[in-house]
Structure formats: C-alpha cells, structure tokens
Amino acid sequence: MNGIEPIELDELRAVEAELNTRWPETKIAPSTARIAALLSVLGDPHRSFPCVQIAGTNGKTSVARMVDSLLTRLGLRVGRYTSPHLQLATERISIDGSPISPEGYVEAFRDIAPYVSMVDAQGDIAMTKFEVLTGMAFAAFADAPVEAAVLEVGMGGSWDATNVVDAQVAVVGPIGVDHTEHLGSELTAIAKEKAGIIKPGSVALLANQHPDVERVLLERCVEVDATVARQGHEFGVLEREVAVGGQQLRLQGLGGVYEEIFLPLHGEHQADNAARALAAAEAFFGAGADKQLNAEAVAEAFAQTETPGRMERVRAAPTVLVDAAHNPDGARALSGALSEEFAFRKLNGVIAILEDKDARGILDALEPVLSEVVITRNSSPRCMDVDALAQLARSAFGEERVIVEPSLDDAVTTAIQLSEQLDEPEAPMAGSGVVITGSVVTAGEARALFGKEPA
Numbered sequence: 001m002n003g004i005e006p007i008e009l010d011e012l013r014a015v016e017a018e019l020n021t022r023w024p025e026t027k028i029a030p031s032t033a034r035i036a037a038l039l040s041v042l043g044d045p046h047r048s049f050p051c052v053q054i055a056g057t058n059g060k061t062s063v064a065r066m067v068d069s070l071l072t073r074l075g076l077r078v079g080r081y082t083s084p085h086l087q088l089a090t091e092r093i094s095i096d097g098s099p100i101s102p103e104g105y106v107e108a109f110r111d112i113a114p115y116v117s118m119v120d121a122q123g124d125i126a127m128t129k130f131e132v133l134t135g136m137a138f139a140a141f142a143d144a145p146v147e148a149a150v151l152e153v154g155m156g157g158s159w160d161a162t163n164v165v166d167a168q169v170a171v172v173g174p175i176g177v178d179h180t181e182h183l184g185s186e187l188t189a190i191a192k193e194k195a196g197i198i199k200p201g202s203v204a205l206l207a208n209q210h211p212d213v214e215r216v217l218l219e220r221c222v223e224v225d226a227t228v229a230r231q232g233h234e235f236g237v238l239e240r241e242v243a244v245g246g247q248q249l250r251l252q253g254l255g256g257v258y259e260e261i262f263l264p265l266h267g268e269h270q271a272d273n274a275a276r277a278l279a280a281a282e283a284f285f286g287a288g289a290d291k292q293l294n295a296e297a298v299a300e301a302f303a304q305t306e307t308p309g310r311m312e313r314v315r316a317a318p319t320v321l322v323d324a325a326h327n328p329d330g331a332r333a334l335s336g337a338l339s340e341e342f343a344f345r346k347l348n349g350v351i352a353i354l355e356d357k358d359a360r361g362i363l364d365a366l367e368p369v370l371s372e373v374v375i376t377r378n379s380s381p382r383c384m385d386v387d388a389l390a391q392l393a394r395s396a397f398g399e400e401r402v403i404v405e406p407s408l409d410d411a412v413t414t415a416i417q418l419s420e421q422l423d424e425p426e427a428p429m430a431g432s433g434v435v436i437t438g439s440v441v442t443a444g445e446a447r448a449l450f451g452k453e454p455a
Contacts, residue, residue, distance in 0.1 A: 008102040015109045016089055023128040025084065026356070026382065030159040035131045037119045039164060042112060042135065045142030046149075049079070051165045052280050055153040055194045056173025056207065058330045059273045062265070062307045063171060064152045066277030071148050071284065072097055073301035074293065079141035081134070081162065082152040086309045086324070086444035088454035093137045095144050099454060108136040130154050134161040148284065158196025169283045170198045170226070171205045171276050175213050176329040188212050195220035203227045203283040205235070205276055229254060235279040237271045242341050249302075251275055254282040255292035262303050266311045267337030274302060306455065309443040311337060314450040318419040319344075319433035320412075322450075324443040326354070328361030334437060338369045345431035348415045349373040350446070351393070352408060353438040355384040362438060363396040370435070372401045372418055376411035378441045408445055412436060 023029075039046055052067055054060045061082045068080045077096060085091040093100040093108070100108070112135050120126040127135075134154075141149050151162045175191050191213040198204045198217070204226045206217050214230075221228045229235055238257065239250035246264040249271055250257065263274050278298065287293055309324040311334065319342075325334045338347065349370040353359045366373075375390040377383045386406055393402045403418075405411035412434070419432040436446040 008106075011106045012089070012102040015106050019109070019129045019132060022126060022132065025128070025130045025154060028128060028130075028155070028159075029125045030156075032159055032161065032164050034119055034123065034125070034127045035134055035161040036164050037122065038112070038115055038127065038131070038135045039138060041115045041118060042139060046138040046165050048142045049146050049149050050284070051149045051151055051167040052169040052171065052284055053151045053153065053162060053165060053167035053197045054171045054173065054280075055157045055160075055197050056171075057176040057190075058327070058333065059173045059269060059276075060152045062270060062273045062310055063173065063277050063280070064150050065307050066274055066302065066305050067150045067171075067280050067284075068094070068097065069301040069305045070277060070281035070293075070298065071150070073297045073304070074281065074285070076147040077144065079137070079144060079146035079149045080151075081137040081141075081149065083130070083133075083154050084440050086440060086454065087448055087452075089133075091454050092133060093140055095140065095146060100140060104140065105136070108140045112136060112139055128161075131161045153194070153197060156190075156196075157194035159193075160197075163197055166199045167197065167202060169203050169205065169280050171280050172197070172209075172217060173207045173273075173276065174329070175209060176327070188216050191216040192220075198224060198226050200224040201226065203229065205279045205283065206230045207272065207276060208232050229279055229283070231272065231275060231279075235282075236275050240268065240271045247271060247341075249274060251278055253278045253287070253292065255287035255289065258292075258295055258298055261299055264303065264305065265307055266341050267333055268340070269333040269337070270307075270310070308452070308455040309440070309447060312443075312447070312452075314447065314452060318416060320416065320450070321433065321435045322443045322446045323435060323437045324440045325362065325437050326357055326439050328358055328365050331362040331365035331437070334435070335365050335369045338435065342433070343431060344433045346371050346419055347433045347435060348418045350376060350408070350411045350415045350434060350436040350442075351389070351438040352376045352378045352411075352442040353384050353389060354380060354382045354441070356382065357384075357439070359384055359389055360392050360396065363393055366437070367396050370397070370401075372403065372415075373397055374403045374405050374411040374415045374418075376405050376408050378408055378439060378445050380439070380441045383439070383441070408442070409449055412446065412449060 080094040090099040249261040325331045415434045
C-alpha cells in the first residue's frame with residue numbers, strides 16, 4: 001500500500017492476530033465494566049475531551065464523517081472512532097481527518113496491553129476485541145490530544161464499549177432491525193437499548209422514527225432531562241436537488257437555515273444524514289435560535305466530505321459503484337438512490353452477504369433496480385454459502401437473472417462483462433453499470449480490487 005512500509009504492515013498484522021484471539025465483535029458480554037476498569041487504570045483518558053456519540057441502525061459512519069468534517073473546518077482538532085473498517089483496521093481510529101498510521105496503531109495497542117492483561121485477570125471474561133480497540137482509541141485521542149471526539153456506537157447503545165463516555169451530544173439515527181442475535185427483533189426493545197447513549201443534561205438529536213420508537217426515545221430524554229431536537233421539526237432537509245456528483249441541499253439547522261450546501265454523496269438518506277450531522281455540530285458549539293455556525297465553513301465542510309464504500313464510484317465506463325449496504329433498510333436506501341439519481345440502461349449487481357444477515361430482505365430490496373446479479377462470497381468466515389445465497393437470489397430474481405461465481409474478483413469481472421453486453425451493438429456504452437454490495441467486507445474487498453487505499 002502506498003506510503004506504508006512492509007515492516008509496518010507486518011507489525012500491524014501481528015497486533016491484529018493477537019487481538020483476534022479475543023472475542024470478536026459478533027460475540028459480546030453486555031457490560032461496560034471491563035472497558036471502565038481499563039480506562040480507570042489508564043487514568044480515564046475518555047474524560048479529557050468532549051464527545052458526540054452516534055447510534056442507530058444505518059448511517060452512523062456517514063454521520064460521523066460529516067460531523068468530523070464540520071468540527072474540523074470550524075477549528076477543532078478531532079478524533080473519530082468508527083466500525084467496522086473497510087480494508088485496514090487503522091481506519092477505525094482517525095485523528096485530523098486521517099486514519100492513524102500502522103505504527104501509531106501498534107503503539108496504541110502496546111501501550112495499553114499490560115493494563116488490558118490486568119483487567120483480563122480480574123474477571124471470568126477477558127476483554128473483547130472491540131473493548132480493547134475502544135481503549136486504544138481513547139488513549140490515542142488523549143495522547144494527541146484532540147479537542148473533540150466523534151464516536152460511532154459499535155452495537156446497541158447502553159452496554160456498548162463507547163458508552164462509558166458522557167457525550168454532550170447524542171445522535172440517534174433511524175432505528176430498524178439488525179443484529180437480531182444480540183438486540184432481538186422487537187423495535188421498542190432495540191430502541192430502549194440505543195436510547196442508553198442519551199445522558200443526563202445532554203442534547204439528543206433524533207431522526208424520524210417509527211412512533212413506538214420515538215416514544216421510547218422521548219421517554220429516555222424526559223428521564224435524564226436531556227434537551228430534544230427532532231428531525232423534521234427543529235432541524236431537517238428543506239430542499240434537495242440531484243446535482244452532478246451529488247446533491248444540492250437547503251438545510252434547516254438548530255440555528256437557522258443554511259443555503260446552497262453541496263454534498264458530494266448520493267441518496268436521500270445521505271441528505272438526512274447531513275441534517276443530523278449539522279444539528280450535531282450546532283449542538284456541540286451551543287448554536288440555537290440566536291446563534292448560527294459560520295455558513296461558509298459549513299458549506300466547505302460538507303463539500304469536502306468523503307464516505308468510502310457508500311455509493312462510491314471506483315470505475316467509469318462501465319460505472320462501478322461500491323456500497324456497504326448490509327441489511328434491508330440499507331439496501332432500500334441504495335435501491336432508491338440508484339433509481340432516482342442514475343440513468344442506467346443496464347445495471348448488474350455483485351452480491352456477497354454474511355450469513356447472520358437478512359439476505360432475502362436485501363435481495364428483495366435490490367431486485368427492482370438490477371438487471372442481473374452475480375452471487376459470490378467475500379473472505380469472511382461468516383460469509384453466506386454461495387449456493388445457499390444463489391438459491392435465495394433465484395427465488396427473488398428468477399433463474400435466468402442469477403449467475404454464480406465463487407470468488408469476488410471473478411464475480412466483478414463477470415458483472416462488468418455482462419454490463420458491456422448491450423442489446424444493440426452500436427449503442428453507446430453510457431448507461432451501463434455494476435454495483436457491488438451486501439456487506440461491509442464485500443465493499444472493502446471490492447475497493448482493494450480497484451486499487452483504492454484505506455481511508
């Protein structure tokens with residue numbers, strides 16, 4: 001990889017191998033006791049900076065990146081913690097808008113490793129991989145030092161390792177069903193868990209929600225005396241127009257209206273994410289009815305926002321897009337953006353999905369916009385069996401629209417070739433495309449295939 005020495009990658013891989021001996025992020029013991037114990041012996045680094053914390057089912061990483069961009073452009077040194085990563089573990093911990101270096105990642109782990117061992121020895125369950133990563137992020141932020149941290153919840157809310165912080169601003173995105181093995185399938189129960197990030201005296205920014213979900217969130221706000229702002233009421237998207245390379249927005253913020261915001265991202269869902277990010281930045285700085293953020297800085301921050309693996313164009317002619325949609329809600333957002341903002345005459349999909357996801361729901365959401373699908377697998381041991389996924393795809397798309405390729409690189413090649421096969425040989429190539437989706441792992445590996453650097 002550009003700029004990364006082989007020895008640095010070797011050391012990074014060694015740390016990752018060590019971390020992988022711990023419980024993975026798919027196996028949890030709901031408690032913040034272990035991360036709290038680690039942070040205590042480290043001197044509570046998470047209390048050295050104010051925080052914006054972000055929960056919800058979809059859009060967390062995009063909102064985190066936007067908030068990071070806004071706070072940075074408005075003059076702060078910002079640390080950002082997101083998960084999972086697309087290509088390299090260093091992407092999870094960002095300072096000054098860039099991933100921590102492999103050397104910095106290794107150093108962060110080595111610095112806290114003795115204290116992690118102490119915590120491990122105190123209980124029956126050793127610290128999980130995600131808990132250790134969270135400790136590394138907080139230590140790195142304190143060491144930098146950062147003036148603000150933007151934290152994406154890993155899973156749930158109340159018992160997530162990031163929830164040891166007392167975030168001044170809590171952003172709760174749309175809540176749907178995902179991670180059912182841990183969170184269950186009851187929306188109100190999921191909402192109650194995610195509402196745990198709303199702390200006493202904080203500002204809670206709530207996306208449009210199912211009425212039952214909104215009730216749970218508002219009850220939590222009343223319980224802890226949090227100030228509430230709701231999307232579609234106190235803030236939101238006033239106007240949205242599709243533009244070349246993204247969209248043009250007019251946003252209602254907590255402090256007033258922000259005109260002519262260009263967002264270089266596709267989809268109505270990204271416009272909604274931008275509204276939440278703007279409100280989060282305003283709340284962080286104490287903006288309100290009589291105080292607005294610098295409009296020029298806000299516009300520049302949004303214009304510079306990047307969200308790798310979210311409807312990201314990695315090739316032209318034919319167009320190849322990569323998207324990390326991994327549940328039905330994400331797939332519906334992707335499908336809507338593809339149909340509204342692109343004029344593909346022929347669009348084929350490359351799909352690999354993890355086995356614990358609602359594969360049929362994802363396929364059903366994508367079926368209306370895809371001509372054909374190439375079913376494949378990524379490198380994750382959790383990836384759904386190709387034949388099993390193909391069977392579901394045939395029931396959703398029909399036998400004649402489904403092709404199977406066991407490896408992702410072959411699947412991408414096949415999909416591109418299919419997109420180049422037009423009914424009329426003399427017709428121009430414009431309008432053909434490929435979208436690669438189904439999993440964050442799939443998106444990350446596709447980015448690597450097209451030579452994209454970790455971001």
